[in-house]
Every structure is written in structure tokens, then in C-alpha cells.
Amino acid sequence: MKKVGLLFAILWISLNGYSQENLQNAGQRILNSNVLNGVTIGGYAQIDYNEPDGSQVGKLDIHRLVLLFGYKFNEKVSFLTEVEYEHVEEVFVEQAYIKYKAIESLNVLAGLMLIPMGIINEYHEPTTYYGVERPSVDNYIVPTTWRELGVGISGKIDNASLKYQAYLFNGFKSYKDGEGVLRGSDGLRKGRQKGAESVVSSPNFSTKLDYYGIAGLRLGLAGYFGKTQTDDTSIEASTVGVSMIGFDARYKYNNLELRGQYIHTNLSNTEDYNTLTGKDLGSKMTGLYGEIAYNFDLKGVEKLTPFLRYEKFNTHADTDGNLAANKAYDRDELFFGLNYKVADGAAFKIDYQLMNNAVSGSDTSKQFNAGVAIWF
């Protein structure tokens, strides 16, 4: 944190230390100075306004503000970290890993990294997706921003238009201080350890292949397999087995953009886990969405993009033992709205969200969202 503070101090002094007409020079000075040689600074921000239909009050929030710092030691070794402020007050480290480029097509990585699953977890900068909020499947089924500590490899095979990734990570924590953590409403989400004094009782394997050899199309296939972690390994029932498979596709042709994904998760040993902890964790969770968007070119880089996204997800797609599936967890949502891109890396967004569940006679809940998306 001290270093970050120092960096800001340097930036601040150099930006303010020169008069207005020298601003350009000040900027160049920063870029050329030895202090920042090899340093990358970036970030992204998502500022939201959410107004549920009905009597509830609207909510204004700096949902996420993330500062990125990278440092390149040499042509082979680099370090990247993202420090995240969530709702202004909570501070997290979102990524912090070292990358060693062994050869052009193979990197070795270690540290706090994103689990490659679906589209959004890896590409979560708010200007890269439509809608004020991230897709709900990438919240309830893939618990974005999902990051854990581990080691792995990644690389690209240019001749095959293929990107590969494989890691060993610590898994979700399912049992802590004599209590269960995972539950039916949002599945694995509460179990993320986020690199904070993580416990590891058995490593989990994560892998993803991306293929982009067909013009405009990108396909992804991801897998995540292992067991959750517990701080009491003497209790067999305190962990569950996790196997998650994800398929995603993105397509761009002229002004048209399509994307979709399907995530399927099987959890084993949930009957014993629920008996031990009194939780209601399902044994199967599924989620899918499809989205269509069309870009209208305005002047310069500006674009106005209406979009429509349909999502269906169920954290109780199946349950074990005598746990009855909760129909309130069988949900579908429809988003439609506008994205007004004003610069590469800056957009205004508005959308309307309709939320349903499978409980008979339940009403559709509605929400209006507006927001600002920044990425630099």
C-alpha cells in the first residue's frame, strides 16, 4: 500500500508541479522517467444507479473501482495487480500474479488469478459488456469476480488460433469455524476465499480452451474440478465435490454482436453436507444466457448500442436426499437497454431488468438501472 501511495504522490506532484502549458511535457516526463519505466497504470470503474419498481428507494453506488498496476521487470518477467474498492469501503485484491514468459507460446503464472470460466470472469471490465450490471449467471452460477491463489500455465498456439490455460487453485471454502458456508440461493458464491488467508485441503484443477480461428467468432470451453476446502479435515461431510463445465461463444459481424454461455455445475456429497450444516445446497446448478446487440455508428468513435439479454439459471436444478428443490431459485431474467459509448473505454448505460422465478403466482420484479462504465 505504501508503494501505491508513493506512486500517487509522484503522479500528483508531477501533474501539479508544472503550469498548464507544460501539462503535455509533464505527461511525457512521467512516461519517460526512470521511476515509472516498466510500470503500467490502469483501472476500471462501474458506478450504478438501481431503482427497483415499487416502494423501495433507488440506490446510488460506486459498485467497483479498480486500480491496476503492472510492472515489467524484463522481456520475460512481469507482475500485475488489481486493487479493488467495492462500494467504496471494502478493499480487495482482485489479481496479483507474476508471469514468466518461458517461450513465446508458454507462460508460467503464480499468485492470485482469475478462474477462466465463461466470458465475464476474465473479461469483467464494464465497457466490455452490455448492461449496467454483469449478467446474473455470472453472479449466481459463476461467482464473479472469482479469483483464487494458485499456479498455472497459459499460452497461445498461433497456427491453431487457440489459447490454452491450466491452473491448480485452492478451492472454495465450504466449512469454517464449525459452520457451513455454501447455500442454495447463490451456490458457491460465499465460498470464495479471494486470497485472504486461504485454506487449502486439496487443490482444484481449472482449465480453458479458446478457439478464434473462424472470422468474427470466438468459442470457449472451460472446466473446473475438485473439492471444496475445509478448516476441519476430520469431518468428511464438511466438503463437497465440484465439477463445473462452461461453454461460451461470442460473434461479431459488421455492427451485429451476439454472445452466449452455458454453465453446468455438479456438486457431490451435498446430502451429507446439508445434514451436517443445516444448509440447503443444491446438487446441480445450471445457467445460460443469450445476448444480441447492434451498434449504430455515431460521429467519431461514438456508438449507440441497443441490446437484449435473456438469462435462465437455477441453483437448485437438482437436490440430493430429502431437500426439496426451492422454486424461487429457478429464475429467469430479461434485460434490455442502451449502451452509449462516448470514447474507447467510457460509456453511459441504461437498462431495464425483468426478474421471474418458477414459484407459481409470483410476480415479475422489475428494476431500472443506469450507470457509468470506465476502463483505461
Next chain:
Amino acid sequence: MKKLVFIVSLFLISTSFTVSKRIDTLIIKEIKGVFNVEHFEKRSITISNELNDNLPLKITGTNFYKVESNEDHLGYYYLGQAYGKADYFDFIVIFDKELMVSKVKILVYREDHGGEIGSKRWLKQFIGKVSTQNLIYQKDIAAISGATISAKAMTNEVNKLLQTIGILINKQQL
């Protein structure tokens, strides 16, 4: 876990001896491949400072070459750099003797995201382009989701190169 750490360390040590001459070797290999020759000579192209000032890409004397083999003029190649999200990447563009693009290849890609532009099939889209063309990303050149910034940067850089060559042709420098 210990075993894994050991294997990884061993691997890292072995790769750290990789020669940095990789790029030179790669360039030679690509040129031999494109023109289907065993030997070739390169002749650096130089132009006046005055003309350079008006070019979208500067010809430095070490980035644009004429390729010959036994006095036969085969074509040209250009070594360039473009900026992605956070770092530069290096590429080569090989032209035939009519200055039509014969091949584009990414030589070094440095940052985490956007490396997808190294895809052979994606780069094939530039083949056959000539100096009178202006390429529009996502229309003439297909998009790559997840690599937008680098793919746009590459398209722009090729556009600048084609423009530069157009000017040089008009000024009868090539």
C-alpha cells in the same frame, strides 16, 4: 505439490537459456518461406528527412528493406511495432515486388490480453491488400472478441503502412 514446484523450477531454468536471436531467425525463416528461396539479400531503404516528415510511419533505415536473390528483386519487408492496451508488440509485413501484402506475422507479443491477434488465420486477412486500400476494423478485417484493442491497433498500423507505401510510390521512391 513439492514435485510440481521442482518440475516447474527445472523447466524455468532450462528455458532461461533460450537465445534472444529468436526474432532474427524467425524473420529469415518467414522471408525464405514467402519467396520460396534458400538465400536472399536485404537492402535497406532510406529516404530523405524531408519526405519522412510527411509519412504516417517513419522509414528509419532499419525497418524497411528490399529483398533480392541473385540480383532478382523479390519483394519488400517492414518491421513494425504497435501498441496494445499496455505494451508494444512487434510484427513483420512482407510485400511482393508489386507491393501487395504477402504475409503478416506477429513476432513478439508482450502483454497478457490480446495475444489472439497472433492467429495465423486472422492475419491472413491482410494478404493481398495494397496501398490504395483503407481497412475498416470489423468490416474489412474481422473482429476478435477479447482482443479488440490489439486487433484495432494492428489494423490501424497496417493502414498507416499502406498509406506510407502509397506516398512512397507516388514520389517514385520504390
